[in-house]
Amino acid sequence: MHRLTDLARAMFAAALEAVQPQALLRQLEATPDGLRVGGVCCAPRGRLVVVALGKAAPGLAAGLLAAMPRRPDAVFVLTSDGVPANAALAPHLRRAGHPLPDHRGVAATEELLALLASLRPEDGVVLLLSGGASALLAAPLPGVELEEVVDVTRALQRAGAAIGELNVVRKHLLAATGGRLAAGCAAPIATLVLSDVPGDDLATIASGPTVGDPSSFFDALAVLERYELVGSFPRLARFFRTAAGDDQLESAKPDDPRLQRATTHLLGCNAQALEAAAAVATGAGLRPVVLTRTLRGEARKVGRILAAAGRAAGGSEPVALLAGGETTVQVRGSGCGGRNLELALAAAVELQGVEELCLLAGATDGVDGGTPAAGAVVDGSTVARGQGRGRDATAALEANDSWGFFAATPEAILTGPTGTNVADLAFVLHAGGRPQRLLLEAFRHLPATPPPF
Template identity: 45%
Template sequence: MDRVDQVMGMMFEAAVGAAQPATCLPPFLPPEPAAGRLLVIGAGKASAEMARVAEAHYRRPLEGLVVTRYGHAVACAGVEVVEAAHPVPDAAGEAAAARMLQMVRGLGPQDTVLCLISGGGSALLALPAAGVSLEEKQAINRALLRSGATISEINCVRRHLSAIKGGRLGAACAPARLVTLLMSDVPGDAPADIASGPTVGDASTCADALALLERTGIAVSETIRSGLRAGRFESVKPGDPRLAAGEVHLVATPQAALEAAAAAARAQGYAVHILGDAIEGEAREVARVMAGITQQIRRRAQPFAPPCVLLSGGETTVRVSGSGIGGRNVEFLLALALALDGLAGVHALAADTDGVDGAAEVAGAWIGPETLARARALGLDPRAMLEANDAHSFFAALGTQVRTGPTRTNVNDFRVIVIT
């Protein structure tokens, strides 16, 4: 690994470090209540670490339940941590969600509920709506993830086929005081989209969810179709009086992570340009646009002069048609390498801040001017592997994967291009 690759690694570490619960959560934790219960609930890839930080913050023992991804649990003293499946829900997540919903019922106005939410909570907190089976939700989830739909569109469907998301968990907490602390992993940081908004009002409708299912051609049962058409699965709306006692705070965002990475790059003498924290679209199409910008900088010093760093975040999508795993960050990176075609002086890294890209336990990878030549010398066909959605295998063969293990945070994708 040369110096540029090391600098890219430092930037990624800075982005992940800025979003660690121990760093970003304490300033937003509410004062310890003078009376009543203090109950902790939550879901997401960072929720167990968030619960551990909360336990260290308060003098009194805490109680409650959080659900995190398999392999992302940490030991807590009083808050129970349950592991479940992501990105497709399983029975463990369903059972935990039912228990959590029951746990918050019957609270009074003197009680406080601290809800700790991070990305991944949509799948982890899986309690299907009445008339919908877990198997149906699993099948719809798989189809949505392969469809190329945006995370906002996917979560619209998830909210409307849920008995706990879309504000329903928040409504069940009433009349207790409800404080929701969010780590955003979605473009735009909309609270209703983070883990499908279990404690916040949802402005989208059953009609919106049905329109997406019809547009993507995803098959659903007549029970689901007629229920959406009739509005029987409607979510809790903004302004609902049951949510009136709720507070919502963003404690970590993709933008803050990018700014931390930018500071790390500037410390190494680079000019840094943040292109956006909410970039969406097909991963390979975003890569082509980024390649065009990079080529203009490298060849014509427009709109920025090299040496410089381009940073971006957001959540791209992959329309999976091949037999590969389909990680969006590595798909972006392989498409970028092909579009740059060995352009001198350009290195890039793309990775997911939670340490998991797609269904692989790999955060992402990095490329340089020699990437395609090295691959072909090994007998790999980069374009064929891209078409097969097999970028993880491509970068594994090159030995240029980024492996972090569970980071226990999640502020979406991180992309850096260094142009020298």
Template identity: 40%
Template sequence: MNPRDLLLGSFAAALAAADPLQIVPRHLPSPPKGRTVVVGAGKAAGAMALAVETAWPADRPLEGVVITRYGHGLPTQRIRVVEAGHPVPDESGERAAHEILALAKSLGEDDLLLVLVSGGGSALLSAPVPAVSMADLKAVTRQLLACGAPIQDMNTVRKHLSTIQGGRLAVASRAQVVALVISDVTGDDPTHIASGPCAPDPTTFADAQEVLRLHGVEPPASIAAHLARGAKGEEPETPKPDDQIFTRVENVVIATAHQSLMTASAFVQARGITPMVLGDSVTGESREVAKVYAALARQIHQHSHPLKRPVALISGGETTVTIRGNGRGGRCTEFLLSLAVDLAGLDHVHALAADTDGIDGSESNAGAILLPDSIARAAALGHSAKAMLADNDGYSFFAALNDLVITGPTRTNVNDFRIILVQ
């Protein structure tokens, strides 16, 4: 198998391990005495809803609404799929979130609220508190995205501006609550996935204020005032881990980055490549993480240590990009471009980095492939890898080489996938 096919095959294996159509049916609860209402949000919501419909007994009641990103919907019969804005929330998501809250409140003790949670739900499931407008929520979201704040920090703020996140969806209902969760965050803690609509929230209003201060974000006046009131105890806090409400709530993580990485590891091992899984919780600036990985790749290439070639370095997690330039791209192409600069055309080293949701940043690609001659081919076209990295222009670099990885919506999301093949 040639290097390009091996890289793409490993990514396909990782995606298959997180396919909602295969995973969700295995974790469905038994139908209750009363109604079953399905709600949820995330990039996998459409596929998860379809999986529920396919596996649910035809003679048992089923209804609901889920929210997914534009272009990620699927045709369903009993669960309505609404498309909305991501990564910046919009009014479509807001309307659907209020509908979800109303459904949750309509349920009784003999009913089941089945919640389908996946990455992207933090932006999609947006029902801001009355004091905060959607315009102001959009404004603070854009600032947090631009400054490279980790997703956990972003969600700390979002939970304290929401009527539905941070465990509040579970609080709204008297029904038994089961949340099936596809994790896109390091650590796989449900409180951080889609801002934990059914999970207890250990953070506070004061924590949200500190996040904004730490990242130099100047929020709209309505948000600053709401957080200040909350920090003084004048607004209700999110439900905490010791809240009795969670005795009737179950959060079940059904797919993780670790599962996908191990599947990819088995894929390359079956093809005579020694896998080295570097972890599913890699964070930090994309370009800085790439430098560390480049050093390890050189060590293996030059000294056959700590493993003899051929080796596949496999990792997941969620790196960040602090926007300094005016280019196009996301954290995966940024990682690869930095890796290219640091490796400087080292022979027999190939790499792929892609987001498992099929979208790297705000572009149409999942990621890209780096080859030993990528920098030389780009230079022949008049492109400087260093200059384009400085401009955060990884997308344009790999687009010029026809080395983008384009999958379209995968309708799942277990964070980034990276593999470096050292032959």
């Protein structure tokens, strides 16, 4: 079983490698005046500005700057604390709070808005956009206080709101989201997107700063109503009602003529990570089956479902079930954890005593919730091993204390910040009915040493 969990870790490592900035930027074609990728071209006659936002911003910016023959006239990089960055980026680098916005994000966003507002039609912007930028672009709309944004973000996350719902609210609280970043810039903006959103909806990724937003203030109010938060945030509810119909406050819509100068290309997504993981599984003799690329739902329920799917898949053939997306956690307890850790712990409870099967759940950015782990890999003996350490899996689940269960254990996946972000991955590996011969052959293809996490 130890080697089966090693295979799961090797698959996760390959997935992360496939969506690293240096791998994704190979799509770019440098031109004497700028760059081209897919149908997106940026070769301005005037100033060239490079902007990178999100958890993958430093790696994307460093790779782009190294590939461009033309030196940009301005560079702006905004990322979260803990994300590694090349020393050469130091003059251009700003950091801000994530997942909860802070005053550093407000200052950085105001600086960015001013920079883009100074540009002319003959200038051009390359925007490298990755997950996490919604929280980093923290400058609120007029009439909204930063503390309100922080509090409602926290409340929605604790209630288990999906990322699309959370970002509908953000797009009606924050000044640089919902197409407003592009609408306030006279220069063309070419946006290269690294998606962390199931389904890769461009209006949802990083709250869509350069694409039209089909949602409204009424939709934002509906999210508060859905999670019974209107009573907790009466001032925001009133703001949503009174701002509805105000063209100066409303997000830019898909037919907004100011967005005609903005183009977008999907640089990387969860599907590429799944493809790389599947290749490792195939090379190790397991048949990969991608269950979904839009995994959603409450984490512990999804964990139980995936565990049950793994048990049902156990035939004569070794199989790897793969899923990508982002689950949610409805916080009821006071413990410490994250959606991947909670998913894995729920699966571990379901898999007690089951042999020749393991499950891995991990965040591709390397940070699961408020923990230092990306996730965990579990098998049929995980719960028993926890009991031997004095840890109760069921009690940890009830307290939302999945990190309390996995901390300082070999099950935890500790990558540190990875410099990329394409949402979450989950693998269920079943050795099949003839594990000895098949797995011995499969493990011959594994790296000599397990991944460094």
